Amino acid sequence: MTMGGARPLHPGRWLGVPLLISVLATVVFAAPIRIYGLQLPEPVFAMVPAFAWALIRPSILAPFALLFLGLFLDVFWGGATGLWGLSLLVAYATALAGRNMMTGQSRPIMWAWFSGVTGVAMIAGFLFTMLDSLAMPSLLAVFWQFLVTALLFPFAHRLIDRFEDADVRFR
Amino acid sequence: MPFREGPLGDLKVPLTWTAAVALIVAVVIAVAFLLADRRETLQQQAYGVTRQTVDTVSKPVSGVIAAPGRWTGLGVDFASSYFFTASENRRLKAELKEMRGYRDQYLAEVDKNDRYRSLLGLRTDPPIPMVAARVVSDSRGPFANTRLADAGAEKGVLVGNPVMNERGLVGRVVGVANGASRVLLLTDIASRTPVMIDRTNARAILTGDGGPNPKLEYLRGADPIKEGDRVVTSGDGGVVPRGLPVGAAVKGLDGRWRVVLFADDTAIDYVRILLFKDFAQLADQKALLTRNLPPVTTEDPNVSILGPAAGAKPPPPAAATPTTAPATTAPKPVAPAVTTAAPKPATPKPATPKPATPRPATAQPRAATPRATVPTAPQPPGGGV
Numbered sequence: 001m002t003m004g005g006a007r008p009l010h011p012g013r014w015l016g017v018p019l020l021i022s023v024l025a026t027v028v029f030a031a032p033i034r035i036y037g038l039q040l041p042e043p044v045f046a047m048v049p050a051f052a053w054a055l056i057r058p059s060i061l062a063p064f065a066l067l068f069l070g071l072f073l074d075v076f077w078g079g080a081t082g083l084w085g086l087s088l089l090v091a092y093a094t095a096l097a098g099r100n101m102m103t104g105q106s107r108p109i110m111w112a113w114f115s116g117v118t119g120v121a122m123i124a125g126f127l128f129t130m131l132d133s134l135a136m137p138s139l140l141a142v143f144w145q146f147l148v149t150a151l152l153f154p155f156a157h158r159l160i161d162r163f164e165d166a167d168v169r170f171r
Numbered sequence: 172m173p174f175r176e177g178p179l180g181d182l183k184v185p186l187t188w189t190a191a192v193a194l195i196v197a198v199v200i201a202v203a204f205l206l207a208d209r210r211e212t213l214q215q216q217a218y219g220v221t222r223q224t225v226d227t228v229s230k231p232v233s234g235v236i237a238a239p240g241r242w243t244g245l246g247v248d249f250a251s252s253y254f255f256t257a258s259e260n261r262r263l264k265a266e267l268k269e270m271r272g273y274r275d276q277y278l279a280e281v282d283k284n285d286r287y288r289s290l291l292g293l294r295t296d297p298p299i300p301m302v303a304a305r306v307v308s309d310s311r312g313p314f315a316n317t318r319l320a321d322a323g324a325e326k327g328v329l330v331g332n333p334v335m336n337e338r339g340l341v342g343r344v345v346g347v348a349n350g351a352s353r354v355l356l357l358t359d360i361a362s363r364t365p366v367m368i369d370r371t372n373a374r375a376i377l378t379g380d381g382g383p384n385p386k387l388e389y390l391r392g393a394d395p396i397k398e399g400d401r402v403v404t405s406g407d408g409g410v411v412p413r414g415l416p417v418g419a420a421v422k423g424l425d426g427r428w429r430v431v432l433f434a435d436d437t438a439i440d441y442v443r444i445l446l447f448k449d450f451a452q453l454a455d456q457k458a459l460l461t462r463n464l465p466p467v468t469t470e471d472p473n474v475s476i477l478g479p480a481a482g483a484k485p486p487p488p489a490a491a492t493p494t495t496a497p498a499t500t501a502p503k504p505v506a507p508a509v510t511t512a513a514p515k516p517a518t519p520k521p522a523t524p525k526p527a528t529p530r531p532a533t534a535q536p537r538a539a540t541p542r543a544t545v546p547t548a549p550q551p552p553g554g555g556v
Contacts, residue, residue, distance in 0.1 A: 027233060032309035032318065032439045033240035035247055039439075042311045058190035063197035070201065075225045077310035078317030078345075078353050080361075082204030089198050096194070129314045132205060133360045138382030141313035 014056060014163040015065050018049045023072060030076070041148040046073060047118050048152050050088045052159035054095035055102060066092055080132045083125060091121035103164075110157065115150040122146045218330070218346035222353070230321055230351040233308035241440055299412060302326045302444045304352070309439060313381035316359035318342070320442055323350045331410050333445045339416040339433030340364070340404060341442055352444065357385050357417070357432060366417055366430075367405035371395045374405055377417065377430060384429040387420065396420050402430050409449030 022045040029040050046069045053062040070085025077084075095102070095117050102113050122142055129137050252259070288295065304322035322328055324347045332344040334354045342362065346353035355362055362379035366387070373395030375387040390396060400420040406413025418430035 027229070027308070028236055030233065030308040030310055031237040031240045032306045033237070033244065034439050035244055037435075039309075039311060044312075058187050060186075060189050060193040063190070063194040067197040067201055071204065072225075074204075074315075075222050076229060076308075077312060077315040078222075078319075078355070078359075079310075079312075079315030080205060081208045082201045082206075083208075083314060085201035086198065086205055089194065089201055093194055093198075096190070125314055128205060129360060132208065135360050135378065135380065137313045137360050138380040141381040141383075145312050 009163065011059075011061050014159075015049075015053065015059070015061055018052070018159055019065055019069055022046045022049055022069060026073065026076065042145060043148040043152055044073070044084070044118075044121070044145065045152065046070065046084070046088055047091065047114075047121060047149050048156045048159060050092045050121070051095050051114050051117050052156045052163075054092050055099060055160050056163045058096060058099075063089060063092060080129070083128050083132065086128055087121045087125040090124040091117050094120045107157065110160075111150075111153045114153040114156055118146055118149050122149075218353070222346055223348035226319060226323075226346065226348040226351040226353055229319055230307055233319060234305075234321065237307050237440075244438060244440070296412065300327075300446045302328060302446060304442055304444055306354075306440050306442060307351075314360065316356040316362075316379065316381060317345070318354045318356065318439070318442070320352050320354055320444065321350065322444060323348050323352045325349055326444075327446055328352045328444050329446070333404075333411045333415065333447055335415060335443050335445060336434050336437050336439075336441065337443075338437050339418060340411070341434045343410065344444065354442070357434075358383060364411060364417070365405045365407040366402050368396050368420065369401040369403050370397075371400075374407065375402075375428075377402070383435065384421065384423065384431055386423070387428040387430060390428060396428055398422060412445070412447050412449075 025045040029042060029045075031040065033040055046066070049069070050066055053059065053066070066088045067085045070083075070088045071081065073079070073084040074081045095113075098113070102110065105113070122145065126137055126142055129135075287293075302322050304320035306318045307321050308319040310317050318341075320334070328344055328347050330344055330347055332352075334341045334343060340357060342354045342356040342359070343364075344352045345355040356379070357364060357377060358379045358381065360379055360381050362377075362385070364377040365374065366377045367374050371392065373390060373392040375390040375395075377385050378388045379385045387396070387402070398421060402417045402420055404411045404413060404415040404417060416433050418432040418434075421429055421431050423429040
């Protein structure tokens with residue numbers, strides 16, 4: 001079988017570009033701004049590819065791209081190394097396991113799924129932090145980050161829409 | 172040659188399974204990273220080259236990204252100062268009136284303090300040099316609360332240095348790179364700072380949890396704290412100097428005592444890094460650790476300290492023989508003859524006699540007694556250490 005008209009999807013397009021955008025958005029939102037006592041929120045932009053990549057298709061490269069993204073978050077935010085790498089991979093595994101249930105669902109249901117997967121990542125981060133620091137993180141702070149991350153679903157939806165059918169081999 | 176045209180071109184592997192294997196491998200790597208992490212330690216090598224490199228690269232990038240935000244903040248400050256000048260003027264006048272009273276009191280106290288200090292001959296802490304730095308990035312999540320400041324090893328910043336802004340303590344340095352340093356905030360889950368309540372001197376440990384108000388743990392004493400009490404650093408442990416303002420005590424919704432940080436009242440873009448060295452760090456640790464200890468002395472009940480000590484003082488060469496010789500050769504009859512009849516074995520370890528030789532040779536009259544008793548010393552040499 002030849003791949004003449006198939007035009008396989010290049011990993012740089014569906015893995016590389018979202019990865020770079022996530023890194024850039026994270027750096028921008030880490031700007032030290034406080035106006036009238038209010039600071040920028042800190043959503044986990046990496047949750048967008050972690051959810052979308054699992055739904056677009058199973059891949060060998062995606063887990064390693066997520067691991068890289070997680071390690072970057074840990075080093076850039078100054079957290080424990082491996083914490084976000086592991087949490088994102090847990091979220092990715094959850095989305096991958098529930099992939100058959102999610103595909104083809106309506107937008108609100110997908111948003112609920114995205115929130116659920118984000119919740120799994122936050123709970124994983126909470127537990128790993130407890131194990132690592134032997135202390136309990138503030139539940140309110142965890143919930144606040146969960147909330148602002150769950151609002152990122154439109155970006156994940158766009159990514160899924162763009163690449164779900166992009167490779168004819170996976171139709 | 173493309174892969175598909177090679178000998179393995181027809182090899183078919185189920186994608187889902189290979190993806191699962193890749194996922195498991197990635198998870199294992201992440202777990203290994205997490206287990207190897209030691210970010211909260213006060214050791215420079217724990218920070219790692221990777222983090223140093225990322226910090227060095229992040230500094231200019233984040234600096235550029237933060238600039239518009241900083242300008243916006245300055246603009247907002249300018250606008251608000253323009254619109255609220257009259258009310259601020261009234262407030263400042265009232266504050267100035269109050270402060271005049273405090274000023275007179277302060278000058279009197281300074282004078283009194285100087286006199287007491289000179290009377291007591293008190294040695295106070297040396298002034299702490301500082302380095303000003305600009306914050307270029309700030310992480311505020313529940314699992315990491317750090318800032319990246321644009322002053323690093325080139326300005327003498329060290330791991331463990333406390334960081335303040337104009338109102339209070341912000342945190343401490345946990346990593347230093349060239350041109351940048353990572354500040355662990357008081358609110359970070361790994362942050363533990365010894366503090367005390369200014370009013371009662373009650374000690375506590377300020378423990379971050381990722382939220383905006385860190386907890387006061389291990390609070391001791393009966394009724395040690397009340398709402399609004401000022402919390403300052405206690406200086407215990409020597410990492411942070413004593414008396415730096417931290418915040419005000421409040422009772423949290425969970426019923427625990429927490430601290431509203433003074434540092435949160437001001438802008439977050441500039442900080443001061445205190446190049447603080449504790450007294451223990453200033454002391455010459457090498458000199459303190461030298462094992463040039465005095466000889467092991469055992470009181471001989473038969474020999475008086477005052478009376479026969481001078482008479483019993485043997486000449487130095489004679490004394491040198493029993494101290495050094497028994498260690499290498501058979502027990503000499505000289506030493507037992509001086510003290511006890513029991514032919515105690517020669518001191519098994521040469522460690523104690525060795526430092527003993529030079530010291531008594533400098534004609535210390537007190538050393539006469541121990542020298543005679545050295546061969547009979549039944550104690551292990553370790554007892555003197």
